Amino acid sequence: MTVSENESPASLPPGVAASGRADSELVRRAHREPPHAYRTPFARDAARVLHARAFRRLAGKTQVFTRLPAEGLSDHFRSRLTHTLEVAQISRTVATALGLNAELAEALALVHDIGHPPFGHAGEKALDRALRGHGLSFDHNLHALRIVTWFEERYPAFRGLNLTLAVREGIVKHSRDYSAEEHPELKEYLLDELPPLEAQLIDLADEIAYLTADLDDGLDSGIIALEQVREAVPLFRGFHDAALASYQSAAPKVVVYEALRRVLNALVTDLIEEVRARVTALGATRLDEIRHAPERLATLSPRLEAARVVMKSFLYASLYNSPGQEHVHAQAEKVVVELFAFLMTEPGLMPEDHQAQIPTEGLARTVADYIAGMTDSYIVQLWERCGGE
Numbered sequence: 277m278t279v280s281e282n283e284s285p286a287s288l289p290p291g292v293a294a295s296g297r298a299d300s301e302l303v304r305r306a307h308r309e310p311p312h313a314y315r316t317p318f319a320r321d322a323a324r325v326l327h328a329r330a331f332r333r334l335a336g337k338t339q340v341f342t343r344l345p346a347e348g349l350s351d352h353f354r355s356r357l358t359h360t361l362e363v364a365q366i367s368r369t370v371a372t373a374l375g376l377n378a379e380l381a382e383a384l385a386l387v388h389d390i391g392h393p394p395f396g397h398a399g400e401k402a403l404d405r406a407l408r409g410h411g412l413s414f415d416h417n418l419h420a421l422r423i424v425t426w427f428e429e430r431y432p433a434f435r436g437l438n439l440t441l442a443v444r445e446g447i448v449k450h451s452r453d454y455s456a457e458e459h460p461e462l463k464e465y466l467l468d469e470l471p472p473l474e475a476q477l478i479d480l481a482d483e484i485a486y487l488t489a490d491l492d493d494g495l496d497s498g499i500i501a502l503e504q505v506r507e508a509v510p511l512f513r514g515f516h517d518a519a520l521a522s523y524q525s526a527a528p529k530v531v532v533y534e535a536l537r538r539v540l541n542a543l544v545t546d547l548i549e550e551v552r553a554r555v556t557a558l559g560a561t562r563l564d565e566i567r568h569a570p571e572r573l574a575t576l577s578p579r580l581e582a583a584r585v586v587m588k589s590f591l592y593a594s595l596y597n598s599p600g601q602e603h604v605h606a607q608a609e610k611v612v613v614e615l616f617a618f619l620m621t622e623p624g625l626m627p628e629d630h631q632a633q634i635p636t637e638g639l640a641r642t643v644a645d646y647i648a649g650m651t652d653s654y655i656v657q658l659w660e661r662c663g664g665e
C-alpha cells in the first residue's frame with residue numbers, strides 16, 4: 277500500500293502508519309521470500325490467512341450461538357467467520373480514514389479469531405480448565421500464533437504461513453499484553469512496546485462489530501426483547517427514537533436495523549476521531565512514537581467508551597450468560613472436557629500428524645491443539661463416536 281492512496285484531509289502523518297515497504301522491519305518473514313510482482317507483503321498475508329484451512333473452519337465455530345443444527349437456531353446468526361469479515365470491514369474503514377495501512381489492518385482482522393476453539397468462550401474456558409489439570413493453560417492468541425507459525429501446512433519450503441512480523445506481533449498483542457518474564461518465547465514481538473495503530477484498532481473494531489451484531493442476533497433469537505434493549509442501552513434508544521421519527525411507516529424490524537446501523541456508525545466515527553485526537557495531542561509523526569506512547573491510543577472517547585461498557589454489561593447479563601444459554605454452555609463444557617479426557621487415554625484416535633507432535637509438545641498440549649481446531653459439529657460427532665451422550 278502506498279500512503280498517498282489513502283490520504284485524506286483526516287489522515288494522520290504518514291510516518292505513524294506501519295510501513296509495508298521492503299526495507300521495513302515489519303515485513304520480515306521467518307523464511308526469506310522474494311517480493312511478489314504486484315502485491316504488498318501485508319496483502320499477501322491477508323490472502324494467506326483467507327486461504328488457510330483454519331480460516332475456513334471458522335464457518336463452523338460459535339460466535340454467540342452454536343453452529344449445531346440440532347439447536348434449531350437461525351442460519352442468519354453470525355458464525356466466527358462472518359464476525360471476522362465484519363471486523364475486517366470495520367478495520368479497513370478505520371485504517372483508511374486515518375491514512376493508516378489498511379492492508380495490514382485487514383490481515384490482522386482476518387486472523388484475529390483464528391485461534392478460537394469450538395463453542396466460543398464456553399469452549400475456551402473448558403479447554404483451559406482441562407489443560408490446567410496438567411500445569412498448562414489455553415490462550416486463543418497464543419493458539420493463533422501456533423496455527424500461523426506451525427499448524428498450517430501449505431508450502432513445501434516451510435511450516436506455517438510465514439507471515440510478516442507485523443501480523444505475528446498483532447496476533448500476540450490482540451486485546452492483551454504479555455509480560456516478557458512470563459513469556460520469554462515471545463521476545464521477538466517487542467513485548468515492552470505498544471503495537472502499531474493498525475493492530476491497536478483491531479481490538480475496538482472487534483468490540484464494535486460484536487456488540488452491534490449481538491444486539492441484532494440477540495433480538496432475532498428472541499432471547500432479548502426490544503424494550504429491554506431500549507431500557508438498558510441509551511445509545512441504542514436515542515438512535516431508535518430518531519429512526520422511528522424519520523420512518524414512521526417502516527417495518528419495526530427495519531427500524532431496528534437502522535438504529536443498529538447508526539450505533540455502529542457512531543462508534544466507528546468516534547474511534548476514528550478519538551485516535552486522530554490522541555495522536556495529534558501526542559504530536560507523534562513516527563511509528564516509533566506510537567510504540568513508546570504512555571498507553572494504547574486506539575480508544576473511544578470517554579462518552580462512547582461509557583456507552584460501550586453499558587452495552588457490553590447488558591449483553592453479558594441478558595444474552596451471553598442468560599438463563600436461556602446456560603444449558604448450551606454446560607453442554608459445550610461437558611463435550612470438551614469429556615473428549616479431552618478420552619483422547620488423553622486413547623491418543624491413537626488422533627490423526628497421525630497430531631500424534632507426531634506428542635514427543636515435542638507433550639500429550640496434553642497435543643490433545644488441546646487437536647480439540648481447539650475442531651468445529652462445533654465435528655467435536656460433537658467425535659465425542660459421540662467416543663461414547664459421549
Ligand code: MG
Binds near residue numbers: 359363388389482
Ligand atoms: Mg473477535
